[in-house]
Amino acid sequence: MTQKSTLDRLKILADAAKYDASCASSGTSKRDSRGGKGIGSTEGMGICHAYAPDGRCISLLKLLLTNHCVFDCHYCVNRKSSNVERAKFTPQEVADLTLAFYKRNYIEGLFLSSGIIRSSDHTMEMLVEAARILREEHDFRGYIHLKTIPEADPEIVHRAGLYADRVSINVELPTDAGLTRLAPDKNAGQIDGAMAGMKSAIVEAKDAKKRFRHAPKFAPAGQSTQMIVGADAASDADIVTRASSLYTRHRLRRVYYSAFSPIPDASAVLPLKRPPLIREHRLYQSDWLMRFYGFAPHEVAQAAGADGMLPLDIDPKLAWALKFRESFPVDVNRAPKEVLLRVPGLGTRAVGQILMARRHRRLRLEDVAKLTVSVKKVQPFIVTVDWRPVLLTDRADLKALIAPKAEQLELFAA
Amino acid sequence: MTALQHVRLGTYYVVPMASSDDFDEWRDHARRLLMADVPPDRVAWTEPGGSAGDLFSHGDRRLPVPDHDATPPRVSKRFMNIAKTVLLNSDPTRFSLLYRVLWRLQTKPRLIEDMADPDVRAMADMARAVRRDIHKMRAFVRFRVVEEEGGPNESKSEHYVAWFEPFHHILRHNAGFFTRRFANMRWSILTPRGSLHWDGETLREGPPATRADAPGGDPAEDLWRSYYASIFNPARLKVGAMLKEMPRKYWKNMPEAQLIPELIAGAQAREATMVEKGAIDMGERPETLAAIDKAIHACARCPIGELNNAAVMGEGPQDAQRFSGLMIVGEQPGDQEDLAGRPFVGPAGQLLDVHLAQVGIDRSAAYVTNTVKHFKYVQRGKRRLHQSPTAKEIDMCRWWVESERMIVQPRLVLAMGASAARGMLGRTVSITKARGAPIPLEDGSELWVTAHPSYLLRLDGAGREEQERLFRKDLAAVAARLTQLQAS
Numbered sequence: 001m002t003q004k005s006t007l008d009r010l011k012i013l014a015d016a017a018k019y020d021a022s023c024a025s026s027g028t029s030k031r032d033s034r035g036g037k038g039i040g041s042t043e044g045m046g047i048c049h050a051y052a053p054d055g056r057c058i059s060l061l062k063l064l065l066t067n068h069c070v071f072d073c074h075y076c077v078n079r080k081s082s083n084v085e086r087a088k089f090t091p092q093e094v095a096d097l098t099l100a101f102y103k104r105n106y107i108e109g110l111f112l113s114s115g116i117i118r119s120s121d122h123t124m125e126m127l128v129e130a131a132r133i134l135r136e137e138h139d140f141r142g143y144i145h146l147k148t149i150p151e152a153d154p155e156i157v158h159r160a161g162l163y164a165d166r167v168s169i170n171v172e173l174p175t176d177a178g179l180t181r182l183a184p185d186k187n188a189g190q191i192d193g194a195m196a197g198m199k200s201a202i203v204e205a206k207d208a209k210k211r212f213r214h215a216p217k218f219a220p221a222g223q224s225t226q227m228i229v230g231a232d233a234a235s236d237a238d239i240v241t242r243a244s245s246l247y248t249r250h251r252l253r254r255v256y257y258s259a260f261s262p263i264p265d266a267s268a269v270l271p272l273k274r275p276p277l278i279r280e281h282r283l284y285q286s287d288w289l290m291r292f293y294g295f296a297p298h299e300v301a302q303a304a305g306a307d308g309m310l311p312l313d314i315d316p317k318l319a320w321a322l323k324f325r326e327s328f329p330v331d332v333n334r335a336p337k338e339v340l341l342r343v344p345g346l347g348t349r350a351v352g353q354i355l356m357a358r359r360h361r362r363l364r365l366e367d368v369a370k371l372t373v374s375v376k377k378v379q380p381f382i383v384t385v386d387w388r389p390v391l392l393t394d395r396a397d398l399k400a401l402i403a404p405k406a407e408q409l410e411l412f413a414a
Numbered sequence: 415m416t417a418l419q420h421v422r423l424g425t426y427y428v429v430p431m432a433s434s435d436d437f438d439e440w441r442d443h444a445r446r447l448l449m450a451d452v453p454p455d456r457v458a459w460t461e462p463g464g465s466a467g468d469l470f471s472h473g474d475r476r477l478p479v480p481d482h483d484a485t486p487p488r489v490s491k492r493f494m495n496i497a498k499t500v501l502l503n504s505d506p507t508r509f510s511l512l513y514r515v516l517w518r519l520q521t522k523p524r525l526i527e528d529m530a531d532p533d534v535r536a537m538a539d540m541a542r543a544v545r546r547d548i549h550k551m552r553a554f555v556r557f558r559v560v561e562e563e564g565g566p567n568e569s570k571s572e573h574y575v576a577w578f579e580p581f582h583h584i585l586r587h588n589a590g591f592f593t594r595r596f597a598n599m600r601w602s603i604l605t606p607r608g609s610l611h612w613d614g615e616t617l618r619e620g621p622p623a624t625r626a627d628a629p630g631g632d633p634a635e636d637l638w639r640s641y642y643a644s645i646f647n648p649a650r651l652k653v654g655a656m657l658k659e660m661p662r663k664y665w666k667n668m669p670e671a672q673l674i675p676e677l678i679a680g681a682q683a684r685e686a687t688m689v690e691k692g693a694i695d696m697g698e699r700p701e702t703l704a705a706i707d708k709a710i711h712a713c714a715r716c717p718i719g720e721l722n723n724a725a726v727m728g729e730g731p732q733d734a735q736r737f738s739g740l741m742i743v744g745e746q747p748g749d750q751e752d753l754a755g756r757p758f759v760g761p762a763g764q765l766l767d768v769h770l771a772q773v774g775i776d777r778s779a780a781y782v783t784n785t786v787k788h789f790k791y792v793q794r795g796k797r798r799l800h801q802s803p804t805a806k807e808i809d810m811c812r813w814w815v816e817s818e819r820m821i822v823q824p825r826l827v828l829a830m831g832a833s834a835a836r837g838m839l840g841r842t843v844s845i846t847k848a849r850g851a852p853i854p855l856e857d858g859s860e861l862w863v864t865a866h867p868s869y870l871l872r873l874d875g876a877g878r879e880e881q882e883r884l885f886r887k888d889l890a891a892v893a894a895r896l897t898q899l900q901a902s
Contacts, residue, residue: 010644055676357528361528
C-alpha cells in the first residue's frame with residue numbers, strides 16, 4: 001500500500017484528535033527564543049490563533065501520532081473495532097509540521113496524543129521522541145502538551161514531563177462503573193495511580209527549583225484531564241464531585257468536560273443522541289464556581305435538582321441563589337467579597353470594581369448598572385442606596401422573571 | 415499667576431501631536447499644561463495630520479510657560495499604566511480624555527479607582543479595546559514564507575512576511591513580542607500604519623505598506639486549511655462563540671477563514687449523516703420468540719442481512735416445563751444451518767452434541783441460539799466461506815439475542831467463542847482468561863465462556879486434544895453448576 005500524503009494523514013489524524021477538548025497554552029513558565037538557536041516563546045497568557053465554527057479555540061496543533069489503537073473504548077472514534085481510516089506520523093514528521101505552522105504564527109505549539117500501538121511503552125516512547133526532537137534538535141521554546149498513557153513505564157512518562165509544559169491523563173468517564181462498561185481495556189485504579197505519580201513529580205520538581213536554580217523544569221503548566229459527559233448515566237452532581245476530588249487530590253490545573261458527540265461509525269452500546277451542548281456549558285460554569293467563586297462542591301450539588309442534574313435553562317449560580325433566597329438581598333455597599341461573588345450576574349471583574357468604586361461613592365443602582373453586563377439580572381438580589389427589591393425574593397415566579405425567555409420553536413425551521 | 419489669568423481670559427490651546435502612539439510626547443505636553451493650570455476644556459489635541467476643528471481654529475499653538483514655582487504634578491502608577499495603553503487607541507478623543515482625567519486627579523487623587531465614573535469608565539473601555547487588539551494581532555498575524563537568495567547563511571534565506579491591519583496604534587508596542595518569539599527568523603510585518611523588519615539582530619521600522627506589497631500564497635497554507643477544517647467538530651456548531659472571539663473584520667487576512675462559510679453550511683448535513691449511519695432503529699423490543707423470529711427474517715440493518723441467506727432463529731424445548739435454564743450461544747449460523755434454518759446442525763453442532771452428551775447436558779432441554787442471526791460468508795466458486803462478523807455487526811445484532819434472553823430467562827448462559835462473549839457482554843474478552851469462572855450478568859443470571867466448537871474443528875493433533883480437554887472441562891463445570899442452580 002502506498003503511503004498516504006502528508007495532507008491526507010494530517011486530515012485523518014487531526015480529525016481523530018478533535019475529541020480532546022483542551023487546547024490551552026497558558027500557565028507555563030515564561031521564556032522566549034532570544035539567545036537560542038530556534039524559535040518560540042511563552043509569555044504566560046495563552047493565545048488562540050484561530051477559532052473553528054464549533055466555537056473552540058485553536059491554539060495548538062492538536063494531533064494523534066497514530067489513530068491505530070489496540071484498545072476498544074466504545075465512545076472513541078479510534079477504537080479497535082471502528083472502521084475509520086487509519087494513518088500515522090513519525091515523530092520527525094510531527095516535529096516538522098509543528099515548526100512549519102509555528103513559523104507562520106498559526107499555533108502556540110503542539111498537543112500530541114496517540115492511539116496505543118504495539119505497547120503502551122512503545123507509544124509513550126514515540127510521543128516523547130517527537131517532543132525531544134522539537135526541544136533538543138530545534139531548540140523549540142513554544143508550548144508542548146503531551147498526553148501520557150497510564151499503562152506506560154513511569155520512567156518514560158517522567159521524560160515526557162521534562163520536555164512538555166503540560167501533561168494530561170484522561171479519566172474519560174466520571175464514574176468507575178462507566179469506565180468499566182465503556183472502556184473495558186482501561187483501569188480506573190491505574191489512571192488514578194498515574195495521576196498521583198505525576199502530581200508528586202510536579203511537586204518535587206517545583207520544590208527542587210526553589211532550592212537549585214538549575215534544577216530541571218517538570219511540566220511547569222501542570223496536569224489536566226478530561227471527562228466525557230453524557231455517554232454514561234453519571235449525574236452532574238457525580239461529575240462535580242469527581243472533578244473537585246481531582247482538583248484537590250491530584251492538584252489538577254483543569255478538568256475538561258467533553259459533551260459526548262456522535263462519532264462516525266459509533267459503537268452500538270452508546271446513546272445515539274448527544275447530550276445538549278448546554279450541559280457541558282453548565283458543568284464548566286459550576287467548575288468556575290468552585291475555582292473562582294468560593295463555592296464548595298456540595299454547594300454546587302445543592303444547585304442541582306433532585307436527580308442530581310443542573311438545570312439547563314438557568315446557570316448554576318442563579319439556581320443556587322433561587323434555592324437559598326434567605327441569603328439575599330445583598331447590600332453592595334457593605335457586603336464582603338465572598339458574599340458579593342454569590343450574587344447571580346456579578347462576575348469576578350464586576351465584584352472587584354464594586355469593591356473599588358464603593359470606597360469613593362455610595363453605589364446607586366445606576367452605578368451598579370455601569371459595572372455589570374445586565375443590571376436586570378442582578379437587581380432582585382441586591383440592595384443599593386436607592387434600590388431594595390421589595391419582597392421580590394419571596395415571589396414564587398422569580399425564576400420566570402429573570403430566567404432567559406424560552407425560545408419559541410420555529411415552526412418552519414429549515 | 416500669569417498663566418492662570420491668561421486662561422481666565424479665554425485662551426485656547428491647540429496641541430498638535432507629532433506621533434500617534436508616543437506616550438512621552440503626550441506626557442510632556444500634559445505636564446506643561448497642567449503646571450500652567452490650563453483646564454481641559456481649553457485644550458484641543460490633534461492627531462498627526464488631523465485638524466482641531468472650528469472652535470479651536472484660533473487656538474494658540476504655543477504652549478504656556480509654566481510658573482517657576484509650580485510643583486510638577488504627581489499621579490498614581492495605576493493611572494500611568496492605563497494611560498499608556500489608552501494612548502494607543504485610535505479614538506481621536508483619547509488625548510483630551512487622558513488630560514481631563516489627569517486634571518481631575520489633581521483634586522481627587524484616587525479617582526482612577528472609581529469605575530462608576532464615566533471618564534474612568536471610558537478610559538477602561540479604550541484600554542480594553544487596545545489590549546484586545548494587541549492580543550488579536552499576536553494571534554492573527556499570518557506569515558508567508560518568501561525564499562530569498564543571498565542571505566548571509568542558509569537558514570536566513572527564508573523571509574517570513576505578514577500583512578496585517580490593526581485597528582489601533584499597536585504595531586510598535588507588539589514589536590517586542592514578535593522579536594522575542596521569532597528571534598532567529600527573518601521576518602517583516604506590513605501594515606497600513608507602518609512596518610516592522612527583523613533580520614535576526616536588529617529591528618527596523620519602515621513606512622506604511624499596502625496589501626500589494628505582501629507576498630501571495632504559501633504551500634503550507636493548504637496544510638493549515640486542512641488542519642482547520644479537520645479539527646472542527648461539525649456535531650457542535652457554535653458560530654456565535656467563534657464570531658465573538660474572531661470577528662469577521664479579521665477574516666480577510668487569515669487563510670483559514672475562507673473555509674468558514676462552507677464548513678458551517680456542511681456541518682448539519684455531516685452530523686445528520688453520522689447519526690444516520692450509526693443509527694440502528696430497532697423499534698419496539700419484541701415480546702415473544704415468534705415475533706423475534708419474524709423480525710430477524712426481515713432484518714437488513716447490517717450488510718450480513720443483505721446477503722443471500724435466511725435468518726436462523728434459536729430453538730429450545732416446546733414445553734416450558736422441560737427447560738433446564740441453560741442457554742447456549744454460538745457465533746452465527748454456518749452454511750448448513752443457513753440451509754436447514756436451525757442452529758448447530760452442521761459439523762460444529764455435531765461436535766457440540768458429542769461433548770454435551772459426554773458431560774450429561776441434555777441439549778433438547780436447553781435453549782440454543784447464535785449471537786449473529788445471519789450467515790456471513792464470501793462466495794468462492796460454489797462454496798460459501800465463513801466470515802467472522804465485525805464487532806460492530808455483533809453489537810448491532812445483540813439486540814436480538816438480548817431480546818431472546820429476556821424472554822427465555824435462562825439461569826445460566828454458555829457463550830461459545832469470542833463473538834458470543836461480546837454479544838453477551840458488549841465488550842471483547844479473551845476466552846483463555848474468561849473461561850472456567852462465572853461472570854455475573856445484570857439480570858442475576860451468570861455467564862460462562864468457552865471456545866467455539868468450530869475452533870476445535872480447525873485444530874488437529876496434540877493441540878486439538880488439549881483444546882477438547884479444556885472444552886469438556888468447561889462443559890463439565892457448566893453441567894455441575896446447572897445442577898446446583900436447579901437444586902437451589
